[in-house]
Amino acid sequence: MGFKQKMEYLISNGNYTEAKETISLYEELMESEPEFYSIKAVLAIIENDLEAAEAELLKGLEIDPKYSDILYNLAYVYKLRKQHLESIDYYTQAYLNTKSEEIKSLIVEGLDEVQEDILSFAIKPSAQPLVSIVVLAYNKLQYTKLCVNSILKYTRNIDYELILVNNGSTDETLNFFNSIPYAKVVDLKENAGIVNGFNAGIMAATGKYTAAVCNDLIFTPRWMDNLLTCIESDESIGFVSSGATNISNNQLISGPFNNLKEMLEFSEEYNRSNPRKWEERVRLIPCVLMVRTELLQRLEGFDPAFYYGEFADDDLSFRIRRCGYKLIYCKDTFTFHFGSVTSREAQVNNNSLGVSRQIFSNIYDLDAWEDASFDYQLMDALNHNVRLDQDAKILAINAKCGGNPLQLKNMLKELGQERITVTNYFIDLKYETDLHTVSDHVINGSNYGLANPETNEKFNYIILEDNEVVLVENSKLMDELIRVMDENCHIALKFVTDHGSDTEEKIGAIKSELELLGFNFLYEDRSFLNTLRENMVFLVGERQVS
Known part of the structure; x- marks a missing residue:
């Protein structure tokens, strides 16, 4: 035997x-x-x-x-x-x-x-629940079950309604949805697209807040508790979202896990509410689109012009922010994202990213990526030798929609800096509307007139985004910067220079000017922009006198 x-x-x-x-x-x-x-x-x-x-x-x-x-x-x-x-x-x-x-x-x-x-974890919502959770699914039942089951498992002691939108699935999705106790099932007989599918669920919501999610996410311990803590902390917060795996827009959270069990153990430790980790953003990628329902329904949800779904979140971010609300990335909250289960086929077959990006540009005369993002490495380099005994006064010049100074503010806040002001100086009028939504002070000028009554104070953080012609040949600009610099000052420069033999000479001239003012350089980088035959140059310097 x-x-x-x-x-x-x-x-x-x-x-x-x-x-x-x-x-x-x-x-x-x-x-x-x-x-x-x-x-x-x-x-x-x-x-x-x-x-x-x-x-x-x-x-x-x-x-x-x-x-x-x-x-x-x-x-x-x-x-x-x-x-x-x-x-x-x-x-x-x-x-x-x-x-x-x-x-x-x-x-x-x-x-x-x-x-x-x-x-057995499913709960019967009240007549006016606190949250409406909307799940959109088109086939992919295996993913959908993990998504819905994780919501049932980890959304505890919260009055919520579950709205399940079957977007014309041909598998057993509808039968699964119908098996969930107390769920409100919206059955679309044909695939209406991501945007229209979500809107069908959003318009059925009755909660104070609506949290719309795709079926390619797994939710984790205290995910909803953390998001509620954030959005209920301030009436001016209109839209919050978590971080995740396989996500862009600097909302990526990764951990030391190799399987689902280890991922849940990681999230159990990670998901601790921490207001210092709440980052205000110009735009958000909605791992969870959690918005005040009255606002979301007043805006009629996603714009159907973005049929494929891509850039519909950017558009909604802009509309919510322009209504006077803040967008907050809850970096204290981790969810697991498989990645583009809902939209991958459209990206491959229809160039949906390129098409949708152009639609956004046509509406706003802005590029959602180039104008509304931030340079993480550049801002991280500025986040050095922080003086918590001083107020942080940030001056940003030509920062487009304000992503870089806003992210610097987030980083300083996470370190414990409590008093932070952001002044944005701009020349191109197309950025004015959005700068007003993320700034304490906004100044428009046809040329560089920084040392005027509106900026009659010293700044200890200066961010300048321009081209090398302005930096090298505009002596007035450097004079103005000198007048508004605090004796203890960090400066970050992001500028475009022609890709030519004199590139190093131009960069050297800018560095020499700042070195004469007592700056030490903490960070230097450049990337070659092939299509434009130009270099993008990044410089960060620090001056500490006292």
């Missing part, structure tokens, strides 16, 4: 002591066999030592990550421990890796039991 047959015989007959002795005898011989750890785990499960069972199964997975018995048993352990999403994850992996129809049948039973357990 082989080891496996002997262990099955002993365990089935309740001879656990002899089973343990047999394991000890085979320890060295079988330590490289994943089956050995699976059997050890079964014995631990029988003895209700689930922690030991998990440890043995994880050892076996290190030997063979596709061993179906181990995957199945691990799913079973997590089911017993009420770790529902982890259980579903491992049951699914086991199903994909087993050839046994009997095991597949047991897996389906296990999945049904876990799903039933998760559905």
Whole structure:
């Protein structure tokens, strides 16, 4: 009788002591066999030592990550421990890796039991819930289940309604939605597109806040608690969103995890509400589009002109901000994003990114990326030797829609700086409207007249974005900067210079001018803009006198 047959015989007959002795005898011989750890785990499960069972199964997975018995048993352990999403994850992996129809049948039973357990978390919303959570799905049922189940699991002690929008799915999405207790199901018979699909759910919302999400996200412990804490802290906050994996706009949060279980453990530790990590932004990518419902419905949700979905969030960011509300990125909140499950096909087949970017430009005479973003490395370099005993006074010159000075303000706030003012000086009138939404003071000038009554103060942070002709040949500009510089001052320059033989000479002239004023350079970088035959140059300097 082989080891496996002997262990099955002993365990089935309740001879656990002899089973343990047999394991000890085979320890060295079988330590490289994943089956050995699976059997050890079964014995631990029988003895209700689930922690030991998990440890043995994880050892076996290190030997063979596709061993179906181990995957199945691990799913079973997590089911017993009420770790529902982890259980579903491992049951699914086991199903994909087993050839046994009997095991597949047991897996389906296990999945049904876990799903039933998760559905017990569903709550009946009040007549006027605090939050309406809108989930949009078009097929991709496996992702949709993880998304909805994570909402049910981790949205606790909050009065919310769940609005599930089936965007013309041809799989079992509608049946799944109909199985969720108390959910409000919006069934669109045909795929109406991302924008129209979301709008159908948004217009059905009755909560004080609406949180609209795609089906390619997994939500995490305290995700909604944190977002509510932020948006309810200030009536002027109109739109908040979390960070995530696989996301742009400097909203990426990554961690040391390799699977769903480790991801949830990471989020359990990470998701601690911290107002210092709330960043005001010019534009937000909505991992979660959480907006005051009255405002969102007054704006009629997303603009249908952005049919594919891309840049509809940028457009909505601009409209919300121009209504007088702040956009806040909640860097204290992590969610898991698979990445473009909803929009990937349109990006590949229809150049939806390029088409939508042009639509945005046509509406605003602005480029959402170039005019409304910020340079993280440049601002991070400015965030050096911060003096918390001084008020932070930021002067930004030609900062487009104000992304760079706003991000510097965020970074200083996270360090503990409490008194921060932002003054934006601009020449191009197309930026005026947006600068007023993110600045304490806004000054328009046809030329550089910084030392006037409106700026009759000293600034300890100066950000200048222009071209090298202005910096090198405009002596008046440098005189004006000298007049408004505090003796302790940081300066960041972002400018375009022709890609020619005299490039280094031009950069050197600018550096020499600042060195004469007592500046030390902390950061220097440049990137070649191939299409324009130009260099983008970044310089950051610091002067500390006292």
